Amino acid sequence: xxxxxxxxxxxxxxxxxxxxxxxxxAWGFISLLTDAEVISSAAAGRLVGPAAVAASGAALLLxxxxxxxxxxxxxxxxxxxxxxxWLAFVVVAAIGYAVATGGIIASLVFALGLGIGWFGLLVPAxxxxxxxxxxITARGMAGGVERPRWPWERDDxx
Numbered sequence: 001x002x003x004x005x006x007x008x009x010x011x012x013x014x015x016x017x018x019x020x021x022x023x024x025x026a027w028g029f030i031s032l033l034t035d036a037e038v039i040s041s042a043a044a045g046r047l048v049g050p051a052a053v054a055a056s057g058a059a060l061l062l063x064x065x066x067x068x069x070x071x072x073x074x075x076x077x078x079x080x081x082x083x084x085x086w087l088a089f090v091v092v093a094a095i096g097y098a099v100a101t102g103g104i105i106a107s108l109v110f111a112l113g114l115g116i117g118w119f120g121l122l123v124p125a126x127x128x129x130x131x132x133x134x135x136i137t138a139r140g141m142a143g144g145v146e147r148p149r150w151p152w153e154r155d156d157x158x
Contacts, residue, residue, distance in 0.1 A: 005069060007141055012064035015134035019085075020057040022126045027119055038119050041097070041110055048096035052089045052114075056123050059088035064134050071138035081131035082124035089123045090115040 027038050039049045063084045067077040094111035098104055114120045 008068035008138065009065050011068055011134050011138050011141070012061050015064055015130050015137075016057045016061035018133075019060050019127055019130040020053065022130065023053055023056070023123060026122050026126065030118065030122075039114070043101050044097050044110065045100040048093055048100065051096050052093040053123070055092035056085040056089040056127065059084040060127050060131065064131060067131075068134060068138040071135045071142060074132060074135045077135050078128045078131045082128040085127035086115060086120070086124040089120065 030036070031038055060081055063081050064077070067073075067080070071077070090111045093114050094107045097110045098107035101107065
């Protein structure tokens with residue numbers, strides 16, 4: 001694996017982890033402050049929300065791993081990250097609700113309602129933010145920017 005692919009996977013992995021952490025944090029604070037349930041339907045079960053968020057994180061990871069090999073287009077990468085994460089979130093929510101309840105039409109209504117609600121719209125918004133930061137990081141790495149070093153890590157020549 002060449003260096004550009006390896007660094008793309010590393011940046012994409014950290015970006016996906018950051019995205020998952022931001023989604024969980026934002027959902028927790030919004031749920032706490034507004035006294036609203038993230039998954040409003042009790043019939044969905046406990047795993048629909050985490051599975052949908054995990055799918056959105058996996059979609060972001062795969063998209064960024066491919067897109068960051070050549071980090072020249074920030075707008076396209078950001079918009080596609082938002083799109084792929086939202087689609088993965090809604091599709092897995094629909095599948096999870098269908099498995100839990102057995103209703104196809106009800107699962108589509110549930111998933112689209114979740115996807116266009118405040119909690120669902122946070123998924124692509126945070127993915128777009130994280131993707132833009134990942135592109136900036138990948139551009140810096142491609143341009144030769146090195147990580148900051150502590151004083152004891154520097155050579156004595158400096």
